Amino acid sequence: MLVELFTIFRKVHIFALNILFPIKCVSCAKEGDWLCENCFAKIKFLDEHICGVCEKMITPDGRTCQSCRKKSSISGLIVATSYKNNLIAHLVHLYKYRFVSDLHKELGEILAKALQKTDVPLPDIIVPVPLHYRRLRWRGFNQSLLLARYLSANLLPQFEIPLKECLARNRYTPPQMKIKNYHSRQQNLADAFSITELKEVKNKTVLLVDDIATTGSTIFECAKVLRKAGAKEVFAIVIARQEMKSV
Ligand SMILES: [Zn+2]
Numbered sequence: 325m326l327v328e329l330f331t332i333f334r335k336v337h338i339f340a341l342n343i344l345f346p347i348k349c350v351s352c353a354k355e356g357d358w359l360c361e362n363c364f365a366k367i368k369f370l371d372e373h374i375c376g377v378c379e380k381m382i383t384p385d386g387r388t389c390q391s392c393r394k395k396s397s398i399s400g401l402i403v404a405t406s407y408k409n410n411l412i413a414h415l416v417h418l419y420k421y422r423f424v425s426d427l428h429k430e431l432g433e434i435l436a437k438a439l440q441k442t443d444v445p446l447p448d449i450i451v452p453v454p455l456h457y458r459r460l461r462w463r464g465f466n467q468s469l470l471l472a473r474y475l476s477a478n479l480l481p482q483f484e485i486p487l488k489e490c491l492a493r494n495r496y497t498p499p500q501m502k503i504k505n506y507h508s509r510q511q512n513l514a515d516a517f518s519i520t521e522l523k524e525v526k527n528k529t530v531l532l533v534d535d536i537a538t539t540g541s542t543i544f545e546c547a548k549v550l551r552k553a554g555a556k557e558v559f560a561i562v563i564a565r566q567e568m569k570s571v
């Protein structure tokens with residue numbers, strides 16, 4: 325009963341907000357969506373990809389290059405678009421720091437489109453990068469989980485790819501971008517993640533989903549844990565990669 329009341333209240337609240345402050349395209353101000361179809365169509369997807377680990381070698385779809393493969397558990401990091409595109413930076417900012425959770429649809433569609441352009445194997449499961457409950461309480465939602473959910477439902481027509489929240493964050497870690505030194509970043513993340521459902525991971529091709537990669541350490545650490553748990557391959561996808569110096 326209480327939940328129903330809350331849902332009704334929330335719907336009325338959203339309805340009232342939409343009348344007072346109608347949703348407009350952040351790019352051209354057309355009413356209706358956060359990003360209208362026209363402006364969405366203008367988004368430039370990256371057509372040249374580099375190895376996500378060394379960020380030097382050009383590789384198909386951002387697959388990990390030969391030499392990085394020896395030290396990394398990730399098979400590839402697909403970066404959809406560029407953070408240097410002001411519209412993308414603005415959308416991500418609204419989503420993460422102005423708490424516009426509805427934007428997961430537009431941003432999720434960017435991920436879906438980017439993934440459809442690649443030849444990476446279709447994942448058996450989609451796994452979001454987990455958020456510590458302290459951050460979850462602050463933001464109110466896990467931005468990676470909403471994106472993962474969107475991909476799970478919309479990547480393939482009429483077929484849902486199972487979403488598995490099988491990674492857990494063991495402890496609170498300061499945001500990686502605040503730690504400049506490589507070694508300290510590794511230390512910061514040591515044992516930060518664990519697997520909650522081993523059987524979900526074994527022999528599976530996993531698609532790990534996060535919003536933004538900066539150093540990539542979080543994604544690489546998650547991939548390591550997933551591979552240790554028996555995952556066949558781990559690919560990851562992010563909207564964009566943010567350079568350390570622009571943080
Ligand atoms: Zn527009």
Ligand SMILES: [Zn+2]
Nearest residue numbers: 375378389392
């Ligand atoms: Zn490399």
